[in-house]
Amino acid sequence: MSELNTEAISVQFQGLRALDSVDLSLKEGEILGLLGPNGAGKTTLVNVISGFQRPTEGTVRVDGKSVGGLTPDALARCGVARTFQSVRLFRRLSVLENVEISALCHAKSRNEARSTARRALEFVGLGPVARRLAGELPYADERRVGIARALALRPRFLLLDEPAAGMTDSECRDLVEIVRQLPQSFGCAVLLIEHNIGLVMEVCNRLHVLNGGRTLADGPVETVRNNPDVIAAYLGGA
Template sequence: MLRVQNLSKRFGGLTAVDNVSFEIEKGQIFGIIGPNGAGKTTLFNLITGNLVADQGEVRFKDQLITGKKPHQIARLGIGRTFQMVKPFGGLTVEQNVMMGALPKHASFADANRAAHDVMGMLGLTPYQNEEARSLPVGLKKKLELARALATQPSLLFLDEVMGGLNPTEVQEMMELIRFLNKENGITICMIEHVMAAVVALCEQIVVIQQGRKIAEGTANEVTSNPAVIEAYLGGEFAHAGA
C-alpha cells in the first residue's frame, strides 16, 4: 500500500533521515520506534508532504506521491496526527473536527454528519461545544485523532497518540486503534514510545536510530535484537523477553 524507498532528509549538517526504506501492506498495523531525536517524526513529515525529501521516493497504491503537497496527499487517503497536537485552540471540538471533514464532503450537512459520526466513535460528543484549548491531554489526543479520521483516510499515521496518557487512557487508545484497523479497515502506521502498546498492536516494526533503519521485523524479532536493545530498549527489556 505504501512503499518508502531510500528516503533522506538533512537539516544543515544533520542527516535526520538517512536512506530509509520500508513497505506497509494494506490492513497492517505498522510500528516505528526508536530513541528521541532518531528522525521518526521527520520521516512522517516526508511521507505526508509536510517536508520535502532530499532523496528517495514514496509510493502510495503505486502512485508516486513524493513532491505532492500535504492537502493533495490527504485527499488521496493518507491521514495523520501531529505529535505536538495542533487543534485550533479557540474553536470548539465540533468545529475542529469539521475542519477535517469539510474538504472531503460535497455539502456542509454531509461533513457535519461525518464529523458527528467520528466524535461519537471517539466519545467526544459530550465535549463538542468545548474549546479545544480547554481540554485535558487525553481528550486533546482524541481530538487530534478525530481530526485525522474526519478526512476519511485509508492509511493513517499516528505520531505518539499515547504520549502523556494515563494507563487507562492508553488501554482505551489501544482498543480504538484496533477497532479502526479491524472494523473500519484503516491501515495504520504508528510512532510510539509505549512499548507495551507497540508489542500488542503492531504486526511489523521498523526501528530507527540516528536517521537510519537498524532493524525491521515482528515485535518478537525486534525486541530480541541485540542492536535494538542496545540502541533503544535498554536492560530491562533484555530480561523481559517480549
C-alpha cells in the same frame, strides 16, 4: 492490496543526516509500530510521508504511484493523514467544528462533513462532548480530537505521532483500544509512533526500528524484539 512505501528516503538538515535511505512499507489492514530513540528520525519520516518535509533523496509511493512533491492536502486526498506530536486545536470553536473543518476536505456538503465528523468523534469516545468548546477539553481528550480530525479525512493510511504522549496509564490503555480498532472500523492502515514498548508490542502487527536515521530492523514483533541490535540500541531497559 493497498500499500504505502518509502523508497530510499534521505533527509539532510545542513550537517545532519536525519534520515539515511529508509525503506518503509505500510500495508492495508496492518498496524505498524515505528520505533527508535529520540532523534532517530521518526517524526521526520512522518513529515516526509505526509508532505510536510521534502526529502533530499528518495520517493514516497501510494499503491505504486509516486506522491513525491504533493502538498499535505493533496496527500490527504490520496488517503494519507497524520496527527501531530502537539495538538493545536481552534480553542474557540466547538469540538465538532474542529473535526468538521477537516471533514470538509472530502465532503460534498456541510451535512456530509458534519456526519463524518460525528462518526470520527464517536469512534474516539468524544460524542458526548461534541458541542463543547475545544479549549475547555482536558489534555487527553484534546489528543483524541487530534485523532478524530485525522480520521475525518477518511485516510487509508493514518500516521499517529506519539498519540499517547503525556497520558496517564489508563488513558493510554483506552487509546490503545481505539488504535486497535482502526483498521477494521475505518479501513485504514496505521503507523504508530509510541514510546511505551509494552503498548506497542500489544497492538502492532509489525515493527520498523530507526536509529540515527537508519533502519535498524523491520519485521514481525517477535523477531524484532529479539533482535540483538534493537535490544542494544533501544529496548535495553524494557
